[in-house]
Amino acid sequence: MHDHAATHDHGCGGAQEAIARAERLCRERDLQFTRLRRDVLAAVAGQTRPMGAYDIAEALSEPGRRVAAVSVYRALDFLTEHGLVHRIASRNAFVSCGHAHTDGAGLVFLICRNCGTIDETTSPEVEDQLGRTLAKVGFKPTSRILEVEGECGACRLRSADD
Amino acid sequence: MHDHAATHDHGCGGAQEAIARAERLCRERDLQFTRLRRDVLAAVAGQTRPMGAYDIAEALSEPGRRVAAVSVYRALDFLTEHGLVHRIASRNAFVSCGHAHTDGAGLVFLICRNCGTIDETTSPEVEDQLGRTLAKVGFKPTSRILEVEGECGACRLRSADD
DNA sequence: TTGGTGATGATACACTGTAACACTCGGCCA
DNA sequence: TGGCCGAGTGTTACAGTGTATCATCACCAA
Numbered sequence: 001m002h003d004h005a006a007t008h009d010h011g012c013g014g015a016q017e018a019i020a021r022a023e024r025l026c027r028e029r030d031l032q033f034t035r036l037r038r039d040v041l042a043a044v045a046g047q048t049r050p051m052g053a054y055d056i057a058e059a060l061s062e063p064g065r066r067v068a069a070v071s072v073y074r075a076l077d078f079l080t081e082h083g084l085v086h087r088i089a090s091r092n093a094f095v096s097c098g099h100a101h102t103d104g105a106g107l108v109f110l111i112c113r114n115c116g117t118i119d120e121t122t123s124p125e126v127e128d129q130l131g132r133t134l135a136k137v138g139f140k141p142t143s144r145i146l147e148v149e150g151e152c153g154a155c156r157l158r159s160a161d162d
Numbered sequence: 163m164h165d166h167a168a169t170h171d172h173g174c175g176g177a178q179e180a181i182a183r184a185e186r187l188c189r190e191r192d193l194q195f196t197r198l199r200r201d202v203l204a205a206v207a208g209q210t211r212p213m214g215a216y217d218i219a220e221a222l223s224e225p226g227r228r229v230a231a232v233s234v235y236r237a238l239d240f241l242t243e244h245g246l247v248h249r250i251a252s253r254n255a256f257v258s259c260g261h262a263h264t265d266g267a268g269l270v271f272l273i274c275r276n277c278g279t280i281d282e283t284t285s286p287e288v289e290d291q292l293g294r295t296l297a298k299v300g301f302k303p304t305s306r307i308l309e310v311e312g313e314c315g316a317c318r319l320r321s322a323d324d
Numbered sequence: 325t326t327g328g329t330g331a332t333g334a335t336a337c338a339c340t341g342t343a344a345c346a347c348t349c350g351g352c353c354a
Numbered sequence: 355t356g357g358c359c360g361a362g363t364g365t366t367a368c369a370g371t372g373t374a375t376c377a378t379c380a381c382c383a384a
Contacts, residue, residue: 032330032331034331034332036331036332037331052370052371053371054370054371066333066334067333068332068333068334068335069371069372070332070333070334070335070372070373070374071331071332071333071334073371073372073373074331074332078331089251089252089307089309090251090307092370092371092372108292108295110296110299110301113304119299119301121295121299123291123292123295125291125294125295126288126291126292126295128291129285129287129288129290129291130270130285130288130308130310132287133270133283133285133287133288134272134310134312137272137281137315138314138315138318139272139281139310139312139313139314139315140312140313140318141310141311141312142275142311142312142313143310143311143312144308144309144310144311145251145252145307145308145309146292146306146307146308147251147306147307148292148296148301148303148305148306149303149304149305149306150296150301150302150303150304150305151301151302151304152300152301153299153300153301156300194361194362196361196362196363198362198363199362214339214340215340215341216339228364229364230363230364230365230366231340231341232342232343232363232364232365232366233362233363233364233365235340235341235342236362236363240362254339254340254341254371
């Protein structure tokens with residue numbers, strides 16, 4: 001397959017997998033994977049675009065059940081804390097984690113200006129250089145966010161077709 | 163002095179310099195550096211921590227003059243557009259640009275968890291590796307944000323003193 | 325049973341950002 | 355001179371994002 005490690009494994013099919021991984025992780029760590037948390041994860045994992053907390057709340061609400069945004073935020077706190085979803089700071093929105101990795105280190109988010117999808121990769125080289133740069137200025141990192149906006153591969157091909 | 167290129171030149175003294183640079187830039191590009199824009203820049207440049215738009219509005223308001231947040235946002239739009247201040251996405255806040263560079267490319271923001279100050283550097287090496295990584299996955303970048311949270315050099319020394 | 329803990333529901337609120345409209349001020353042109 | 359136009363600003367209202375607080379429920383342990 002393609003030569004880049006991390007690509008869309010969100011998108012409909014990805015939701016099943018994301019939930020399976022979450023269940024496994026919660027069993028291992030003795031955490032509660034409740035219905036709300038599962039539903040929030042499913043909603044986020046069913047999209048290739050980032051969802052706002054209020055979007056999620058609306059998506060989960062139905063005639064019989066009203067899910068308030070605050071509940072969604074709590075579920076998202078849980079999910080982000082355990083690396084199952086990520087927050088996209090530049091969009092105030094959330095995406096499900098496409099990786100199987102445990103710690104959220106070294107992630108790069110690729111946000112397409114055209115189609116809005118978010119892809120996620122890691123780059124040890126970037127990580128490495130960044131670590132070196134930080135060491136040089138005497139800064140001890142605990143977390144970092146790296147978000148790139150631009151045009152994704154699919155959209156570039158599509159616009160080349162014109 | 164220290165071996166890292168970019169360090170605090172905000173902080174009180176930096177405000178004068180930031181304004182001087184802004185005036186120069188606006189003259190060059192035939193832009194209006196109005197009182198409001200100058201005051202907003204001064205407020206931001208007088209701090210080493212990021213300021214929220216509402217903080218700025220409050221700081222500029224006095225008995226005789228009420229500055230509404232929306233006015234501050236407009237001034238900030240202008241200032242960010244021309245690279246005079248930067249928005250810190252992870253904090254919904256703004257800092258004045260410590261560099262003399264023109265385009266906002268390759269910036270790294272260092273946010274201290276302890277004292278809250280924000281430092282700014284650039285790293286061609288990180289930039290370079292990131293470009294390579296993006297090329298590999300076929301993503302064409304237009305802008306990026308890179309924000310690192312952790313402990314700054316000053317705070318590390320201070321905590322080592324204990 | 326009682327008490328504690330973690331998750332959820334519900335309301336209210338604080339903070340962040342934008343839309344829409346009116347007004348002023350300066351420059352420009354008839 | 356007078357009128358027009360555009361940029362900047364003031365003002366109000368509102369949309370979107372996130373948190374504080376308290377009540378309730380389920381579950382487990384003493």
